Amino acid sequence: MPYAPADAHVTFALHPDHHPAVIATTSGPTSDAARSHLHDLGWRSTGPTTMILARIDREEPYYTARAAELLLRYGFTTEIGPALQEKIDTEWTLGDHPTPSGARDEVREASSDAQRIHDDIAEGHLTIHLHAHDGHTTVAVGTYAAGVRRHVHLHGENHLRQIVSTYDDEAAAIAEFHRLYSVAVRPGPAPLTELEQAVRRVLREEVEPGRQSDVLAATRTAPPAAGPGEHEQFLKSLLDDSPQWEQYRTWGDHTTIASHESLTFRAEFDHEARHRTDAAWTIAEYDGPVGERLWHATITAGTPVPLIQTLLQHLDAPLPVGLSEPHEPLREAEWTPSGYPARTTWRARNQTIAFEHVAHATDDRWILYGGEDLDGAAWAIRLSAGVGHDVLTQLASTAAVLAAPPPTPARRAPLGSRLPTAVPQQRSRVR
Template sequence: MESFDSPAQALASFERFYGDTVCPGSAPMTATEREAAEARASLGTPTAEPEPHTPEPEIVPAYTADPGDHDAILDEFLDANSDWEKWRTWSDDTTNAIHESQTLRIERVHEAHPREIAWTVAAYETPVSDRLWHLTATGSTPAPVLQTLLDLLANGDGWDIPLGSPAAKKNVTTATKPLTEAGWTHTVDGRWLRWTHPSNDTGVQFDAFAAQRPDSLLPTWTMWAGPSIDQPTWALRASPSAPALMIADLAEVLALHTSNHLRTAPRRAVLRTTTPPPGIPAAPAQSSGRSL
């Protein structure tokens, strides 16, 4: 047996005798190890479960926006505002919601056609006085616009500035400022002032003739989306004395959510109708309690 004075001498001797038979790397697998490796490979690696896909809200033209669940929107509004009460009627087709002051009222027609009037909001000076102003919305009105309207009813800020006041011109400017700032096209066609999105499928119209007649059945304001104002997919209409700030807030949400698009669910098919705005009955004398 050789003895060495240093590790270097030992490595040199090993290389001299065995250098031709030594291969770098790990030792080759034995037959048993090879069989085990082949068995593991045949089983394969379990496929990871894919993460659930959350679809992004679809961006669609404003006039094709799905209105959402209007009944659910009304129920949420009533649940969040205890000063509003739901009143039962003789028919399940309609729900009346009345503010505790009995000077603000909502009529909701549940099975209205998408282009028929499904909502009527009315304001009164006293519970037994004539109607001061009213606003209607069709059954296909998009949820963001409708929710803004109900939020305004809950807050009621600035409603002491009716559009039918002597400062009507200033009020029109106030109401349409969000549209002007959003770059909508302003045109004048006789008695009608119009603000239209560049796509021409969303707009707001002011009828100067109707604004001069507080008792007129013609709407002073029309907010719409669709092929044209004469054939709207949905429309919201307000009477002459509707509050300027309410119209301005609705115009603002329309301008913000349109850029001609609303983030919403896919469209529902709709048809056109020309049903006139219904009136809202006086507050019922008795209630059978609020529905849940």
């Protein structure tokens, strides 16, 4: 067994922008030895002290756990961030996979084979001559630079790609491919899938020194969250101290409904919501007392009370925000944006809160959540299409304060006192 002194430390954390990719940050006199072991396990260097594991089979947490176990046996010390540990401990859903039994180990082995094919293509060990679409997925013919199975037919994409035929002769492999797929055949490799593009993009990125502290902070900093009973206390205060909100009876004791005097705002609170994924609040705005619903929001248990307070108080007495975009308070607070084809995510520097915009979604057009990723979020506020820029901007401002409070919070006026009483006004909406 290789020997390594126990004076090198490896910290594993989810990549702040590309989940579930994992960043390993190394430190200590023998960190080069640790990096060598990680390289053999498929990790790639992106900086003097950082390495990244990004796979097309989305199994980074599983292989990170195996890497950590191996490093421990070699004498290194390791640390795994809480969000990543939750990913490791969570049993994923198998879904559809072309394996005879569908057993977890068999699926994982097939996905690992697909990962090796992807790596061989990316590293130039497997040259793709032709590709086609068979009506269901991508197929291809290629040649390995060396090995027993030199000429192969491939079927599938991403983690479903597999070798379906092998040939001793390149000309025979190409001729058979033309016979099978005829006019659908195209020269060269197929365009990269979105997942392949994301994986190669993250492997090319170098983690800047300023962002390494963000990654380390993500392993230790928990997102702000409401304590037991805080939502109940806020609801009671809202109904007792705000005469414009009136409580309505319901058929059961587990739900309280508060209606605004304008009859255009309604808030429903579920007293039995306990788990981090349970919706504790449902808030909606209507186009008049008997009009259609313009937009709605769901808020899970554990969401910090200042965010709920901001949302309800802003509905009651909106502040003018001009033409500013919702992300402007986040830009000023030095949050980091990351763009994808379908969404944009802004993250606090300490990775405790994120604000996500899914441009083409209807129900979850905007999502504000606590934690490193949405799947394991400590809490979440989901807002539908139609919500106004002013509402979003105020939520973003409060989130920025929660993620990075000023050095003298005792001198700040309470949130409620900063929101002036005003006559409700017409608000622009995001469609």
